[in-house]
Amino acid sequence: QQPVQSPQAVILREGEDAVINCSSSKALYSVHWYRQKHGEAPVFLMILLKGGEQKGHDKISASFNEKKQQSSLYLTASQLSYSGTYFCGTDLISSGSARQLTFGSGTQLTVLP
Amino acid sequence: SQTIHQWPATLVQPVGSPLSLECTVEGTSNPNLYWYRQAAGRGLQLLFYSVGIGQISSEVPQNLSASRPQDRQFILSSKKLLLSDSGFYLCAWSLTGGKFFGPGTRLTVL
Secondary structure (H helix, E strand, C coil): CCCEEECCEEEEECCCCEEEEEECCCCEEEEEEEEECCCCCCEEEEEECCCCCEEEECCEEEEEECCCCEEEEEECCCCHHHCEEEEEEEEECCCCCCCCCEECCCEEEEEEC | CCEEEEECCEEEECCCCCEEEEEEEECCCCCEEEEEEECCCCCEEEEEEEEECCEEEECCCCCEEEEEEECCEEEEEECCCCHHHCEEEEEEEECCCCCEECCCEEEEEC
């Protein structure tokens, strides 16, 4: 079951903040976040393994609400380099040892100068 | 450190022709391996995954197949390509955490 991402697209000015949400209809083992620049492969940002876990990477952080089966990605004081498409990938509790991910449809983030 | 290679980088093939895409991983042992496809402007669709040599699981029924002849080699094949097979094919590896993607193969079927 594909997770639902929102919003589909967001346009920011440099220095502004943004939040991207990812929700699942099934119980989650983990949530992964990736950023993809145009024409390139997705790049791993972070993985959240436990309910309530929050992680940060520079000014990009994420939270995982296990009860609500959702995760949010927070981009603070956005930089031009943050532009790209952000994907969440969900790993269900029912997955086997392969821990395969199902990706959302993506959120296109554009940061303007 | 681990690196993942894919080739070719781009490929243009006629409908009905065969396909073979190769992915190799260096610097790790017994990784989980995955093939994803991304249509233009769309998300990532999981095609196949493998937890070990000769072990392949398919997520989507289609005219594609995958094989893992060696621990760090993953191959995506087709006997006859369809127009709908066009897309960006990405191989990924993981151990216990995040998935790391290769540079991808951009396939155009004409």
